[in-house]
Amino acid sequence: MAQRTVPAISREELLDRVNRLPRVPFAHLPTPLEEMPRLREALGPRAPRLLVKRDDLTGFALGGNKVRHLEYRLADIRAQGADTIIVANVAQSNHARLHAALAARFGLTTYILKIPSHKDTPVNGNLLLDHIVGARIVEASSADPAVVDRELDELAARLEDEGRRVYNVPKHPSCKSDGSIAYLAAAVELLGQLEERGLRADHLFLAAGTSSGGLALAGKVLGEPYRVHAVSVGGSREQVTALVCDAANGAAERLGLDARLEPADISVYDEYVGERYGVPTPACLEAIRLAGRTEGLILDPVHTAKAFSALIDQVRRGTIGPDETVVFVHTGGIPITFAYSEEILAGLAGA
Numbered sequence: 378m379a380q381r382t383v384p385a386i387s388r389e390e391l392l393d394r395v396n397r398l399p400r401v402p403f404a405h406l407p408t409p410l411e412e413m414p415r416l417r418e419a420l421g422p423r424a425p426r427l428l429v430k431r432d433d434l435t436g437f438a439l440g441g442n443k444v445r446h447l448e449y450r451l452a453d454i455r456a457q458g459a460d461t462i463i464v465a466n467v468a469q470s471n472h473a474r475l476h477a478a479l480a481a482r483f484g485l486t487t488y489i490l491k492i493p494s495h496k497d498t499p500v501n502g503n504l505l506l507d508h509i510v511g512a513r514i515v516e517a518s519s520a521d522p523a524v525v526d527r528e529l530d531e532l533a534a535r536l537e538d539e540g541r542r543v544y545n546v547p548k549h550p551s552c553k554s555d556g557s558i559a560y561l562a563a564a565v566e567l568l569g570q571l572e573e574r575g576l577r578a579d580h581l582f583l584a585a586g587t588s589s590g591g592l593a594l595a596g597k598v599l600g601e602p603y604r605v606h607a608v609s610v611g612g613s614r615e616q617v618t619a620l621v622c623d624a625a626n627g628a629a630e631r632l633g634l635d636a637r638l639e640p641a642d643i644s645v646y647d648e649y650v651g652e653r654y655g656v657p658t659p660a661c662l663e664a665i666r667l668a669g670r671t672e673g674l675i676l677d678p679v680h681t682a683k684a685f686s687a688l689i690d691q692v693r694r695g696t697i698g699p700d701e702t703v704v705f706v707h708t709g710g711i712p713i714t715f716a717y718s719e720e721i722l723a724g725l726a727g728a
């Protein structure tokens with residue numbers, strides 16, 4: 378079991394710094410922390426103690442980790458005096474769905490520049506929710522990042538010409554660090570919940586991104602012994618490590634922390650991606666089945682199930698032992714499940 382190191386900062390001080398940033402609270406917090414004894418048993422006698430941090434239950438528009446991020450983004454959107462948000466993403470994007478719902482709830486308008494993907498039809502899952510909450514959907518002409526980038530700028534310029542005050546999310550400097558800021562606070566929430574039960578986490582597993590950067594940075598500055606395992610769902614280990622560290626270090630800068638997240642501070646995996654982003658692997662379909670049938674826990678086939686398949690694999694390889702405690706951070710994405718019924722049913726049939 379890993380040991381605590383000397384903290385650079387106390388939990389109170391970290392929270393105090395985070396709480397000095399403007400934020401509009403609307404997430405349902407704290408989210409529950411639950412044990413998964415039946416899933417542990419299903420993984421065999423070498424399996425660690427398993428808990429799940431239910432950030433799929435953040436309470437707004439079907440939840441997910443990004444609800445925490447949006448509390449900070451909304452404060453900035455208001456500070457900029459924007460009335461229109463633009464995002465660019467695929468049909469089954471949680472990011473797009475939650476920005477669109479945010480706009481509905483707070484009297485703004487969201488335009489989604491929709492990047493072509495193999496899940497454009499039928500209209501279901503997140504895309505259906507985008508329609509329900511009134512997002513304005515503009516089709517991007519190609520999935521080429523350079524084209525998307527240009528069309529995003531063109532859309533912003535057109536809306537500005539029409540007299541709108543536009544908040545172009547991907548172009549905004551705090552777009553990435555918001556997620557890590559939110560998860561510095563989430564780490565303190567989780568540590569408190571573990572302590573109340575007399576537990577300490579050795580490992581945190583989740584889909585890689587800005588949130589994993591916040592959790593890892595929190596562990597580093599607080600001297601907590603947990604290791605963050607960030608599982609890529611698309612993108613190489615190098616690309617994802619750079620993204621995670623940049624997001625975390627953007628957060629560190631905004632908070633005036635001296636520490637920086639370095640690649641050695643976090644375990645990033647790219648071997649669970651499979652063919653590519655958005656295509657389920659057999660192991661992720663197994664994770665969906667196992668979590669569903671032992672705990673009634675729903676994992677989505679794009680993010681959380683791939684992250685969970687990494688946890689299962691590491692347990693089977695014996696890199697994590699039965700005397701350790703693992704927290705799986707469920708980052709949401711549930712609506713995506715409904716866009717993958719065929720793949721999921723095929724995975725269940727093979728069981």
Ligand SMILES: Cc1ncc(COP(=O)(O)O)c(C=O)c1O
Binds near residue numbers: 584
């Ligand atoms: C469900 C889910 N989990 C995790 C991530 C990882 O990214 P981040 O931590 O930046 O939200 C995403 C990003 O789209 C996501 O939708």
